[in-house]
Amino acid sequence: MEVFYYVVFGALAAVVAGLELGKSxxxxxxxxxxFNAFKNNYVLVYSLMMSGDWLQGxxxxxxxxxxxxxxxDIGRLFIAGFGSSxxxxxxxxxxxxxxxxxxxxxxxxxxxILSCITKHSPEYRVLMVGRVLGGIATSLLFSAxxxxxxxxxxxxxxxxxWLSITFSKAxxxxxxxxxxxxxxxANLLADNLGFGPVAPFDAAACFLAIGMxxxxxxxxxxxxxxxxxxxxxxxxxxxxxxxxxxxxxxxxGAIQSLFEGSMYTFVFLWTPALSPNEEDIPHGFxxxxxxxxxxxxxxxxxxxxxxxxxxxxxMQIVFSVSAVTLFLPVATSILVSPSSVKGGxxxxxxxxxxxxxxxxxxxxxxxxxxxMKMRSQxxxxxxxxxxxxxxxxxxxxxxxxxxxxVNAFPITVMFxxxxxxxxxxxxxxxxxxxxxxxxxxxxxxxxxxxxxxxxNP
Numbered sequence: 513m514e515v516f517y518y519v520v521f522g523a524l525a526a527v528v529a530g531l532e533l534g535k536s537x538x539x540x541x542x543x544x545x546x547f548n549a550f551k552n553n554y555v556l557v558y559s560l561m562m563s564g565d566w567l568q569g570x571x572x573x574x575x576x577x578x579x580x581x582x583x584x585d586i587g588r589l590f591i592a593g594f595g596s597s598x599x600x601x602x603x604x605x606x607x608x609x610x611x612x613x614x615x616x617x618x619x620x621x622x623x624x625i626l627s628c629i630t631k632h633s634p635e636y637r638v639l640m641v642g643r644v645l646g647g648i649a650t651s652l653l654f655s656a657x658x659x660x661x662x663x664x665x666x667x668x669x670x671x672x673x674w675l676s677i678t679f680s681k682a683x684x685x686x687x688x689x690x691x692x693x694x695x696x697x698a699n700l701l702a703d704n705l706g707f708g709p710v711a712p713f714d715a716a717a718c719f720l721a722i723g724m725x726x727x728x729x730x731x732x733x734x735x736x737x738x739x740x741x742x743x744x745x746x747x748x749x750x751x752x753x754x755x756x757x758x759x760x761x762x763x764x765g766a767i768q769s770l771f772e773g774s775m776y777t778f779v780f781l782w783t784p785a786l787s788p789n790e791e792d793i794p795h796g797f798x799x800x801x802x803x804x805x806x807x808x809x810x811x812x813x814x815x816x817x818x819x820x821x822x823x824x825x826x827m828q829i830v831f832s833v834s835a836v837t838l839f840l841p842v843a844t845s846i847l848v849s850p851s852s853v854k855g856g857x858x859x860x861x862x863x864x865x866x867x868x869x870x871x872x873x874x875x876x877x878x879x880x881x882x883x884m885k886m887r888s889q890x891x892x893x894x895x896x897x898x899x900x901x902x903x904x905x906x907x908x909x910x911x912x913x914x915x916x917x918v919n920a921f922p923i924t925v926m927f928x929x930x931x932x933x934x935x936x937x938x939x940x941x942x943x944x945x946x947x948x949x950x951x952x953x954x955x956x957x958x959x960x961x962x963x964x965x966x967x968n969p
Contacts, residue, residue: 560723566694596647598908605901609736613660620652621724680814688807809877824945835934
């Protein structure tokens with residue numbers, strides 16, 4: 513493997529270590545022992561849930577190909593997963609708000625374990641059922657857990673600022689360190705120990721079972737709106753009304769869909785972008801480098817949030833930088849002469865793109881805790897899971913369209929489209945900051961008016 517990869521990985525590791533070890537008093541928030549125990553419990557559960565997800569990632573496509581399915585068949589399986597998340601996401605989100613977030617988290621574990629079990633079958637229909645179950649589980653993973661955390665945090669009376677600590681730590685470990693370890697562990701099971709590509713899915717089921725046991729034994733239940741008078745359709749109406757009547761929520765949903773849609777498109781396209789002429793690149797090592805970049809981003813976010821930096825302000829910069837990094841494949845295709853030699857090591861243009869992609873992954877690391885912070889501020893508690901899954905409808909629709917047409921357009925066109933989406937997200941983020949500031953001023957003026965009103969005799 514070329515020295516270039518080790519240099520990039522080593523430089524990122526040194527920066528992450530320096531940031532974490534060099535935290536000053538300004539970068540740390542004084543908390544209570546009770547909160548620390550609560551935070552550590554959630555971070556442990558979240559890490560177990562994400563380990564179940566990350567263990568599967570490197571081997572899903574490979575397992576399907578080992579069963580003899582071609583690219584078209586595998587593409588339809590992936591579309592089924594995202595389509596399932598789009599169709600059933602709002603339903604499971606509403607059920608989580610009404611029936612309980614703890615129950616929804618347990619349901620996630622059971623559903624994902626069943627999805628892992630289906631991977632033992634080479635039957636296409638069974639694998640399709642597994643993808644549908646996986647799509648439902650994904651909707652729960654990205655809504656129910658966060659909804660439970662925010663409600664439980666507020667119910668216990670902890671400082672709202674401390675939510676940022678939990679978000680940052682969960683992303684730093686669950687989407688960074690755990691992803692790296694899970695990828696290496698999956699490689700050990702499947703390749704080094706010779707258990708085959710289905711072994712990581714069995715390991716994922718075990719970690720999910722452990723997490724479910726912790727949830728059942730240590731989490732209390734909380735709800736959105738549990739009134740008996742509100743059925744599922746009423747929950748939808750509450751969520752739709754909140755999005756339509758509050759510009760801040762609508763803007764937040766649009767920003768999230770634009771960024772995550774670009775992120776998932778990047779996940780599909782980074783491999784062909786770095787090896788357009790079948791260059792020999794270390795996929796696993798590059799994946800680990802991306803996850804290290806994400807850890808760097810979450811470490812930066814924890815500092816920004818600890819210093820009470822305005823999320824709406826710095827996220828404009830993050831989205832703009834993201835747009836520039838995903839425009840790099842377009843720029844290099846124009847400015848750098850393409851290599852005509854098949855195979856070999858990574859090209860000069862590919863090296864530039866890799867550095868840009870690492871920067872993008874750092875932006876992803878900043879994005880997750882920051883968007884969680886904004887969601888905790890703007891989304892109403894009574895329909896939190898429902899609204900969060902409403903946000904995922906355009907996201908999943910976008911990803912399905914991209915997957916269906918992935919061979920219809922050049923990679924540069926796809927990356928250019930993502931870059932435009934991210935610039936739009938930066939503009940919408942600016943609008944969100946303006947609207948939020950106006951709302952705060954209006955609320956403050958109303959409070960001052962009430963205080964100045966004379967008491968009636």
